[in-house]
Amino acid sequence: MNVKQQDKLATGILYTIAGIIILVLASLLAFILIQGLPHVTWHFLTAPARSFEAGGGIGIQLFNSFYLLVLAMLISVPLSLGAGIYLSEYAKKNWLTSLIRTSIEILSSLPSVVVGLFGFLIFVIQFKFGFSILSGALVLTVFNLPLLTRNVEESLASISSMQREAGLALGLSRWETVMRIIVPEALPGITTGMILGAGRVFGEAAALIYTAGQSAPALDFTNWNPFYIASPLNPMRPAETLAVHIWKINSEGIMPDAVAVSAGASAVLIVAVLLFNLGARWFGQHLYQKMTGTGKKGA
Amino acid sequence: MKKRILLVAALLLSLVTLTACQSSADRGESITVVGSSALQPLVEAAGEQYGSEHLGKFINVQGGGSGTGLSQIQEGAVAIGNSDMYAEEKRGIKAKQLVDHRVAVVGITPVLNKKIGVKNLSFAQLKAIFTGQVTNWREVGGPNLPIVIVNRAQGSGTRVTFEKWVLRGAQAKQAQEQESTGMVRQIVATTPGAISYMAFSYVDKTVAAVNVAGVAPTDQNVTTNKWQIWSYEHMYTNGQPKGLTKDFIRYIYSDAIQEKMLPKLGYIPVNHMQIERDLKGNVTATKGG
């Protein structure tokens, strides 16, 4: 076989591989959507769940997922940004830093159930937050911080050190240089990481079972006073999320339409992740343009 | 941008602290019930109904398993701990300080994959199957098909009850384990030669329940103890219940729950029992019988 044929063959194989991957994903998506979408109605999206009768919806779970996501990201984004900046800009290159880095990375491959149990013992019991959105958001923060921090650090490190020198040579502090020049430039990378993190938050079940809880008490959508117990904004109420709901009905569901609810909820979850993905990407691009004054990424 | 994020975070944190400090009067009242996944549907349904009848009062129900329920109530982290077994049966639990409320009875039946076709098994056969002495359905009057055992997780209430009355102290064969009844049912339904066990309420058309020693798995047979594989569902409180906890437990014992809701969900009301069985398995007739 001569080199030309080899080249053709290899290209063919690569096309096949790319095709297979797309096929696998397409069939995955199709499977979830075809099974689930027929069950998705406006009623399904807004009605509260029923524990043992047919006809329940996922309204509260859907809201909980989003609220938890927002809360978790509000806590973890600034923290990971601060930590990532510290690691990439300030930390001395010594054994202590590398120890910290290593332990953060190890934490990121810990099974989420271990993190969930840790959160349960610390936040739910020790801090007496109970099964609540707050406990859930905190445990998701713990769960997500290593990944986000690493991502921020890597994104910052990928920006040329010449940019830092430029800022410093103008008499700016390293902090201001990083916050106003390096971070905006690293924004696409940081946003991608945040999106992936948010996707993990949205789909996480194991860590939430013991922290945000598995019950979705009825919410009073007319009362937005965060102190009222049935208020959607109350961070101290238990909140079953969509992923936990899927897990629960798959394992212990006794409602007659459990299969349909589970399939429908999975489809909604996928669609939500997809929409979120696109939205965050658009937002990141928008922010990047606004902060750097560029139409497109420069040369 | 950073400042804004920090500001929002600070606001939220203060909000949270405020919320935590607020008196219970303006934010309603709630208790948390944790534990046995077998009892979870009942308490959840009852809690929902209770909440709709008592405005501003909320019952939060969590699963997690009997072990979680017992250890949480022992630590005083929750108001009620649900369990499928007596607290005394679980190692590491100081049962003395806990108050037992037996709110329902659940019968547990062996279930088979429908294609096996075996209708009746003796206790000896069941024991032989689950200890691994018998590995083919042919040996117990079925088709020539290897037996696939599906267990619940070690320590699960359903498994403890089943092994207590079927194996009677013998060591179970190491086999597949599943965390939840839903998974077990799905696996038994789709795997040729599969056998497992589950609460009556979970048995549906996809799996086949069998008679044990000629006794059918019915509520009626449980109330007379002719069907021996059953357990009480316990709601444990740490000390005598007070306030909302007490009110809710009383509500569970009310006719609205016991007579109307329990049968619909597949549980047997405690006062239907014609016998009483204590921790050691001693059976005595009750007033009802």
Add this chain to the structure above:
Amino acid sequence: MKDYDLTKTAIKTFDPEVQEIALSTDDLHVFYGSKEQIKGVSLQFPRYQISSIIGSSGSGKSTYLRSLNRMNDEIQIARVTGKIMYRGLDINQPKIDVFEMRKHIGMVFQRPNPFAKSIYDNITFAPIRHGVKDKKVLDQLVETTLQQAGLWKEVKDTLHKSALALSGGQQQRLCIARAIAMKPDILLLDEPASALDPISTSVVEDTLAQLKAHYTIIIVTHNMQQAARISDYTAFFHQGVALEYAETKRIFTKPAIQATDDYVSGHFG
């Protein structure tokens, strides 16, 4: 490579009464880890003059320049000892506010490094952060600095376009404009023309000649013709030592040291 006697040096000194000194170093040493990069350099840079530093690659000329406004502080393994005298103060000591100091001792780097922002923002960014808020003042600042850097005509209609869209030469002049927008006392340039084509280079050189009226300029270059063209004084570095420092004309016509002679006549190494 020939071995030159590093102890034999010819360093010009100035009489402060006659010539005002903008910046000077006294026995400056720079260590990267355990390696000594600069081995005790003492030089005086006169005010409103262009001084250039020449020498082969690895002679330590850039390292020396970077320590003048303490950019070497940002390299963790670097350690600088000796005195850097500026306005009667040794600025190589912790109590000196390094950020304030860098406002007065600006720097332009070897490769153009504009921020990923618009041309306008590139220039106004630092002044705004240092407290200039008035829009009119900023507009004026952008125009004057760009004019001083010889870039105004080319970009005056595209001020709000990304600076990254400019050519390399334009970017470098923008960086110069950005540096002088801080109205520094002293401008340090680290081979500012090394990445540029000949035309851009000559524009940058013209720019520097004009800036000389208001700024003290210290420029590192590997291009001897450039040093000869634009500078008033020239220092020759070799292996971390300043071997000779004198009027530029003298360095290129009658060097006092053999090494300098070899270097400027192309027989070096």
Add this chain to the structure above:
Amino acid sequence: MDPIRESLLKVSHQAKLERRGRIIGLFCISLIVIVVAAIFYFVASRGLATFYHDKINLWDFLTKQAWNPGTKDSHGNPAVGALPMIVGSFLVTIFAAIVATPFAIGAAIFMTEISPRRGMQILKPVTELLVGIPSVVYGFIGLTVVVPVIRQLFGGTGFGILAGTMVLFVMILPTVTSMSVDALQAVPRYYREASLALGATRWQTIYKVVLRSATPGLLTAVVFGMARAFGEALAVQMVIGNAALLPHNLVSPASTLTSILTMGIGNTIMGSLENNALWSLALILLLMSLVFNLLIRLIGRKGAMK
């Protein structure tokens, strides 16, 4: 007095900002360090209690095959042999990596070398979307699709190492792919140009130049994927069968450290041997993740030296 000289001796606004920024950063990183330390302490203290408090022999724990912490064996010792789970975890991880590597690297080559435009427009969003699918859904699909198919093809129950491998393969694919893309993109363009200019075909260039110089990065991607696979719990638990038995073949029910851990943790009482033994499994997971990490570093260092 010289105002510039004066200002040099004062603390400037920027210096204050710098100090504040450093403190904020330090605060964030300390918080993370505290959390990490707390989790490590937490897992280690409970995981080690099995050996100190309950007097289990470490060697027995690692090599014995019987896992039944609630009961005692013939010598009166609790049966806590974690070997089946350790073997199971390693098998699914290694197999998943073996299957995923060619696909991931192939896809990465496609995206960077063959058809960057289409690759980046279709394949990249597609792989990133895969990351967003929750593991519950993967497990659900594994249970309803993969397990029956395996049962049809190979007999048995369908649960086992093979099913776990298939599910993990799809789960780690996006991670490995996107990291491989990064590794390939890091190869300077002039390497390729030089090779092509010398008359090499595209495939020769990819194979002999690009892949070779990206090897450390690609290895890192694979090891990272393995670390992921090792720690995955819910999805694997749904398809592997969770039998604490040494697997005889790829289609007999087996178990992993995570599956046994996740399953048992709700049914045991804090402080009991059953519970401690599960935390010992978590400790093994933690240590393995340390090993994977060191491996990644080692590869990185080798790559840097080249």
